[in-house]
Amino acid sequence: MNPPRNLEYEQLWLNAHTDTRAAVYTFSSCIALADLNADGDFKLIVADLGTGSTNVKLKVYKGTSLHSETALLDVPTGVVSFYMDNSEPRMPAIAVASGSNIYIYKNMRPYFKFSLPSMDVNPMEKDLWLQVRDDQMEVPVLVELLNNLNSEIGFAQLSTQSQHLLALDPLNAASFVQLYSKNPLKRQTVVTCITTLKKALADEKAVSCLVVGTESGEILVLDPEAFTILEKIKINNQDSSTIIVPAVLSAFGLHAVEFRIIAACRDGSLRVARRGWTESKLLVQLPAQPVAMTVSPENASITIALMNQTLQCISKKGKLQWVVTLPAAACALCPIPLPHQSTTLIAVSLNGGLLQLYNGRQLVDVIKATQSVSGLAFGKFGQEENALIMFTVDGSLLVKILKRTAHFNLQGGGTSANIVPAVAQQIKLQIPKKTRLFLDQTMRERDNCVMMHRTFQRDLFQLRVDVARACVKALQSCNNPISLEGAEPVKLSAQVLGLGPLFKMVIMLQNISASTLIQDVGILFHFDDKMYTMEKPFINVPMLVPGVEYPFETMIRNISELALSDQIRVLVVREGQSQPLLAAIINMPVCDLLGMV
Amino acid sequence: MNSSRSEYSNGIPARSVPKSRQETSSKAPELNAIEGRNWLIHRHFTRKEFGICKILIQEELERTRGKQEFANYIQGLILRHEGKIQESLECFQICHSLHPKNVDYIKQVARSLFLLGLHNLALEAYLDAQQISEVPDWDIFYNLGECWLRLGEHTKAKESLRQAVQLGHHERCYVALASIYKLEGDTQSAIEIYKAAVESAPDSAQLATALGLLYLEEGKYQHALEKLGGALARDPQYAQALLAAGAMMQNHSDYDVALSKYKIAAQSWPESPALWNNVGMCFYGKKKYVASLSCLKRAHYLSPLDWDILFNLGLVHMATQQYASAFHFLSAATNLRPAHAGTFLLVAISLRHLDDPDNASEAFKQASLLAPLDASIPLNYAVFLESQGDLDGAALQLERFQELAQVTPRLSPELVQTATQLSKLLSNRLRSRNGSKTDENEMSSKSKLAIEVEAQVRVRNHPVDSSPEGETPNSMADDEV
Secondary structure, three states, X not given: OOOOOHHHHHOOEEEEEEEOOOOOOOOHHHEEEEOOOOOOOEEEEEEEOOOOOOOOEEEEEEOOEEEEEEEOOOOEEEEEEEEOOOOOOOOOEEEEEEOOEEEEEEOOEEEEEEEOOOOOOOHHHHHHHHHHHOOOOOHHHHHHHHHHHHHHHOHHHOOHHHHHHHOOOHHHHHHHHHHHOOOOOOOOOOEEEEEEEEOOOOOOOOEEEEEEEEOOOEEEEEOOOOOOEEEEEEOOOOOOOOOOOEEEEEEEEEOOOEEEEEEEEOOOEEEEEEOOOOEOEEEEEOOOOEEEEEEOOOOOOEEEEEOOOEEEXXXXXXXXXXXXXXXXXXXXXXXXXXXXXXXXXXXXXXXXOEEEEEEOOEEEEEEEOOOOEEEEEEEEEEOEEEEEEEEEOOOOEEEXXXXXXXXXXXXXXXXXXXXXXXXXHHOOOOOOOOOHHHHHHHHHXXXXXXXXXXXXXXXXXXXXXXXXXXXXXXXXXXXXXXXXXXXXXXXXXXXEEOOOOEEEEEEEEEEOOOOOOEOOEEEEEEOOOOOEEEOOOEEEEOOEOEOOEEEEEEEEEEOOOOOOOOEEEEEEEEOOOOOOOEXXXXXXXXXXXXXXX | OOOOOOHHHHOXXXXXXXXXXXXXXXXXXXXXXXXXXXXXXHHHHHOOOHXXXXXXHHHHHHHHOOOOHHHHHHHXXXXXXXXXXXXXXXXXXXXXXXXXXXXXXXXXXXXXXXXOOOHHHHHHHHHHHHHHOOOOOHHHHHHHHHHHHHXXXXXXXXXXXXXXXXXHOOHHHHHHHHHXXXXXXXXXXXXXXXXXXXXXXXXXXXXXXXXXXXXXXXXOHHHHHHHHHHHHHHOOOOHHHHHHHHHHHHHOOOHHHHHHHHHHHHHHOOOOHHHHHHHHHHHHHOOOHHHHHHHHHHHHHHOOOOHHHHHHHHHHHHHOOOHHHHHHHHHHHHHHOOOOHHHHHHHHHHHHHOOOHHHHHHHHHHHHHHOOOOOHHHHHHHHHHHHHOOHHHHHHHHHHHHHHHHHOOOOOHHHHHHHHHHHHHHHHHHHHOOOOOHHHHHHHHHHOOOOOOOOOOOOOOOXXXXXXXXXXXXXXXXXXX
16 A cells, blocks of 8 residues: 655654664553653653563653663563552552563552462372472472373463473472472463553543453453452353463453453454453454454444454454555554544554554554564653654664644545545556567568468478487487386486586486386496596496485596596496497586696 | 572573573572463564564473473464474474363364375364364364365365354355355355355455356356446455456447456556456457557466467457467467367468468368357358359358358358358359359459458456366367478
């Protein structure tokens, strides 16, 4: 899709800040914009994944400068800002989900750590570890029994401790068991996605619950003050053994009244859960895996970017409303609410650095970044109402501000259906041009077609005769690299290595018959002895087993004083038979003159 | 709180990034959940950042000595995406051995087997999956159907696919089921399936187009046009529908409308031989022969063994009186489809212009042998024989024409006109055999005005050619002895 008015697009946004050396590795889910100090100056909170395992930090940007940095212990999954209580001044808390824990920061100080509840441990497994602890069982026996259990219930159903033990080198197993056998057995799951849900009031600064998706296929709704689990929703049916893991979560409504949680799952299903449900329901099975998702607050329609380079909109009933094919794979997506135009655009960042803004299915704006945008957020930043925060894959931070006067041309192109006929008028068929010469030739043919036809037919006939003769000749002189006659179907290929004057010739022989063995053959070289000397002018060939390729090598030295080259004939001969089985002519390369000196 | 990876790096092979934090704790450190980075792998995977993904997977697999299900699973998907089916199969097999009850892993194993062409094994795997899965899964039934089809068991394939359709109303299942019916030549059933498909997915331009094409095959032009129009309303740039609709317009000699459709289709489908063939014949219809030739030549370049294009090239070359070129393409066409009478007729006419009466006569005979009921062949033969001076033979052929003309409905008026002219000429000449020779030349020059052939223009509405019936290796003999 070619944006027709590129220049016009750019004018809507101001470049507020560019920091190419921010070196932040992050995702949309790890970016939050919040009024941390309740002073109306919105900060950018971003969790930096560092190298992916170390140097993990929670960074706060105030305006264009880095305000503070806090080291995190493990790779963060998501960052959200939310109001925990009704205390004044209204300072939001930051929740950082990481591994099995959620860390709550207030005023950028660690405030609380919530660990996901441990899941049930298989009683048999518990028993095994108890026996080991009481020294009733040897470590290798434990490992073996755990392995048996593993194949029975699956690796994912074991406790974390057992999983680590099984993944361990057997040599280190004993020390590991010694270290951990005293610990209580735990089966810990991991947070995969996190979002918020307003508790009782729809106000912007109202108290919100945390909604957490876990690797064990559950959605938990947490109370913001006591951190008790308010709702526990299983994603898949009770009886199904396959765990369906949520990849992206979105929640809206009020917890106390009515709410919906939409989960895009790793198996490509879109599921919905509502108040009071203990299981989620399948909304629709997507054609590809989800990348990013947003739910419109107005009509609850879901806009989702998929792995198959499409952006789809699905109604709250699960009906596909439209599909837009994206020019590249989607990386991230965020909603851009425009209250003054009473619409919400969807910004989609694409692989390669393009950022497209859609109003419904219609493309209204395009922003170009230097690199693919990995993390994308839109909202209040500093004093500015409409800021677009972009973190690219190479770690630079771009902040763009939407001009206050900006007005998106929402009716601009109309729907794509209307564009086409107009464009089609302008399209010209690319008909290949014909030259004057072509026309001249046409005229000539018109005048002389009989003569041309006869000449052509005669030459064609001549060609066929020549080909047939050459073919017969080759067959008669066995001058072809594949011999099919008789009981010895042999295939020959040759290779000349080296720059000269010393060459190496490698002859490959293959018996291409189905089952017969070939015996008593040899390779004979026929060459000009004034030009070349050969190490082995005759090679005795052992028995050839069908199908196997046999290499034979010989050295050839060019002894000619002049830098000339000649042909060498390779003949595969049979004992007691005057006619060769097959023959090939090898054109020797001209030898390197410097080598001659 | 788990903090120090260095602490238990004696126990666990250190992660590939060994620079862990230097903190130490006295107690046994808390263990990280083994699936801790699954979400990260998944996120990079969905964003198609396979490079990073592979590094992460490698780290995870090293850390857990290959026991990580999810890492193996994603690695399998990436490998399959890269075309390394065998390797992906191995990954999925590891997943399966780690968690034998997981239906998805079995399905992926089966899918890889299927892609490797091992349909028997894939079928078994899918049957296993079906047994393990508690709820009936349309995907399994769909794939079972595909496997049965590949194994040649059409009835079983249809059964599975029908179940798949009932379970899921998925586009793929409908298409697969309909294509089996089409394969069996049961167009009516295929139409029924597509009808149901269009009902369940009214927004799909593909399904509507497929239905339209089937109607076209059945000859229900009104229905076809309706469906194609519907498809184009949904996706005005859907090339397949554009091509079919354009071909229908072209068949009604509405060349400008057809061309406007082709123009749009050419944007998204610039390398379709069928499209360029049709464009070429549109220009032929508009008598723009040079443009027509260049389009047909492009089509020919894109698909050198396409019979339709060769035939059309011959036809257009005859129109421009380039009989040598015409013969060249037509003889290639006869090689590809030696049972088509029209080609031989054209060959015969071009040979007549190339001054090769013996072969021309052979070609005429072959043509009338292949299509004994085609009225235009004896007429053309008669014109030819008359020009050769074989008046008796011409009269015989003319008689045959008149016989055929009586049984042929909707005979072209041009043919009838030519026939009357010829019969007059013949009677004149038969009379003047004994009489003067003066007016003979006059009359014979008149006979040249007669149109020679009513050749059918080959317009293609399907982008994929149905393979030519029976290719015999060499039938050149006819015209070049």
